[in-house]
Amino acid sequence: MTIPDDVAQDLLSSMEAMRLDQQRLAEKVSKLLVPKTSSSPEGSSPTTSVAPKIDSSKSSDLSTYYPQRVILTTYPSQHGVRPEPLTWGAKDAKERGPVIASRHAESIKKRNAIGAYGGSYCIYRALAVAIGDLPNNHRPNFEMTEPTFDVLPNDQWFDPTKIVSLDPWGHLAPSVYKAEYEKGLDVRPTIAVTRAHMTMAEMEMNVQNGNLTVDGKVVVNKRGDLAVSKAAVEPVWYLPGVAARFGIEEGLLRRALFEDTGGMYPELITRPDLKVFLPPIGGISVYIFGNPAYISDTSKKLTLRVHDECNGSDVFGSDICTCRPYLIYGIEECVKQAQQGGVGVIVYFRKEGRALGEVTKYLVYNARKRQAGGDTADHYFLRTECIAGVKDMRFQALMPDVLHWLGIKKIDRMMKHDAIVGSGISIIERVPIPEELIPADSRVEIDAKIASGYFSSGQALTDDQLAKVKGRDWEDIEH
Numbered sequence: 001m002t003i004p005d006d007v008a009q010d011l012l013s014s015m016e017a018m019r020l021d022q023q024r025l026a027e028k029v030s031k032l033l034v035p036k037t038s039s040s041p042e043g044s045s046p047t048t049s050v051a052p053k054i055d056s057s058k059s060s061d062l063s064t065y066y067p068q069r070v071i072l073t074t075y076p077s078q079h080g081v082r083p084e085p086l087t088w089g090a091k092d093a094k095e096r097g098p099v100i101a102s103r104h105a106e107s108i109k110k111r112n113a114i115g116a117y118g119g120s121y122c123i124y125r126a127l128a129v130a131i132g133d134l135p136n137n138h139r140p141n142f143e144m145t146e147p148t149f150d151v152l153p154n155d156q157w158f159d160p161t162k163i164v165s166l167d168p169w170g171h172l173a174p175s176v177y178k179a180e181y182e183k184g185l186d187v188r189p190t191i192a193v194t195r196a197h198m199t200m201a202e203m204e205m206n207v208q209n210g211n212l213t214v215d216g217k218v219v220v221n222k223r224g225d226l227a228v229s230k231a232a233v234e235p236v237w238y239l240p241g242v243a244a245r246f247g248i249e250e251g252l253l254r255r256a257l258f259e260d261t262g263g264m265y266p267e268l269i270t271r272p273d274l275k276v277f278l279p280p281i282g283g284i285s286v287y288i289f290g291n292p293a294y295i296s297d298t299s300k301k302l303t304l305r306v307h308d309e310c311n312g313s314d315v316f317g318s319d320i321c322t323c324r325p326y327l328i329y330g331i332e333e334c335v336k337q338a339q340q341g342g343v344g345v346i347v348y349f350r351k352e353g354r355a356l357g358e359v360t361k362y363l364v365y366n367a368r369k370r371q372a373g374g375d376t377a378d379h380y381f382l383r384t385e386c387i388a389g390v391k392d393m394r395f396q397a398l399m400p401d402v403l404h405w406l407g408i409k410k411i412d413r414m415m416k417h418d419a420i421v422g423s424g425i426s427i428i429e430r431v432p433i434p435e436e437l438i439p440a441d442s443r444v445e446i447d448a449k450i451a452s453g454y455f456s457s458g459q460a461l462t463d464d465q466l467a468k469v470k471g472r473d474w475e476d477i478e479h
């Protein structure tokens with residue numbers, strides 16, 4: 001699309017007017033924030049008695065926290081604003097360039113990403129600074145934090161369309177951008193890689209009933225403790241790539257992100273030169289059973305489960321859905337694959353309640369249980385749509401990115417999910433959950449999902465049959 005000259009001229013003059021407005025605003029803000037002397041004498045702040053966290057010895061003078069004036073970086077042409085170059089998908093870390101999402105004095109004019117490090121946790125960091133627990137210019141010491149196993153550059157990293165929602169160099173940032181960090185740039189890792197043991201009651205039962213055998217390596221003892229390698233991944237979105245993945249224009253994606261974050265990120269609109277966004281959403285946990293080096297080795301068998309967070313079931317054992325049974329069954333299958341000389345991977349996405357959030361999810365539970373005729377499979381998605389407007393917001397299009405980061409090329413045994421095959425990874429066998437692991441009350445969910453094509457296996461019921469699949473009423477529980 002070409003923009004007519006007069007429209008372009010209009011846009012340019014609006015931008016210039018906004019830039020001048022902004023300059024005036026920045027000056028006003030600076031004046032407002034000049035150091036003030038506290039009106040109450042030291043140590044007699046009236047709030048200390050009701051707010052125990054407040055330390056009256058700490059200064060309330062803003063300039064102690066932020067000695068420099070407020071720098072707004074809303075427009076690309078501002079004095080000295082020169083983002084570090086980023087070439088998404090480049091084969092070399094230096095050529096790709098570090099992702100910088102920091103407002104530290106040394107980094108603010110070189111920032112090349114919108115948002116902040118730490119995902120949604122950046123808000124807690126802000127609180128820690130505001131209450132004086134953390135200096136605003138704190139620089140982490142990354143000594144001894146290196147990954148415990150290798151996730152090395154592979155061809156999938158170098159295709160700018162294959163990985164668009166995380167930084168494949170994220171776990172290597174402290175080493176590959178060490179020189180930049182030492183020069184003062186606040187470059188932080190967005191991925192961490194470690195290892196641990198895990199204990200789950202179901203695994204102990206599995207050892208007791210002979211379903212799992214203790215081998216001292218994957219199942220380490222009779223209690224069913226499992227040895228695991230794991231990674232935590234924070235989202236880093238390359239906006240042109242994310243837009244292309246969903247088949248939309250980058251400008252539309254930026255506008256939607258700007259509007260539906262309540263205008264929190266004006267740079268989405270005003271800084272088209274910044275192509276990377278660190279969204280304030282949950283990340284991904286990767287759990288690996290067996291040798292992590294086998295993940296990208298096509299001669300080894302790989303079992304994979306992709307799991308979206310369901311706190312109610314995964315952690316607290318709610319029986320209204322099949323999430324924890326699926327997760328546990330997935331872990332068992334991964335462990336068995338590892339014991340047979342392959343490797344198992346669980347990828348856990350923080351997308352609570354189909355990415356609608358837990359508040360929406362509980363509202364849906366109430367509506368399902370209260371609707372005329374009770375909680376039936378034929379109305380399962382309708383109740384979600386009435387509240388959220390859609391039945392699902394997980395949009396699995398971005399899901400395969402983490403598999404490409406790990407170097408996965410084929411999956412031998414896969415539980416759930418269709419989005420992977422289109423991304424160039426082949427799935428050899430899809431594994432359904434055994435019937436006996438499905439809780440009675442969750443039949444409503446599973447039959448509704450089979451009928452709407454969530455799973456390729458399992459018998460799809462007719463509308464009449466779905467109406468007869470009914471969940472437990474509330475009347476059997478004291479409320």
Ligand SMILES: [Zn+2]
Nearest residue numbers: 310313321323
């Ligand atoms: Zn669930």
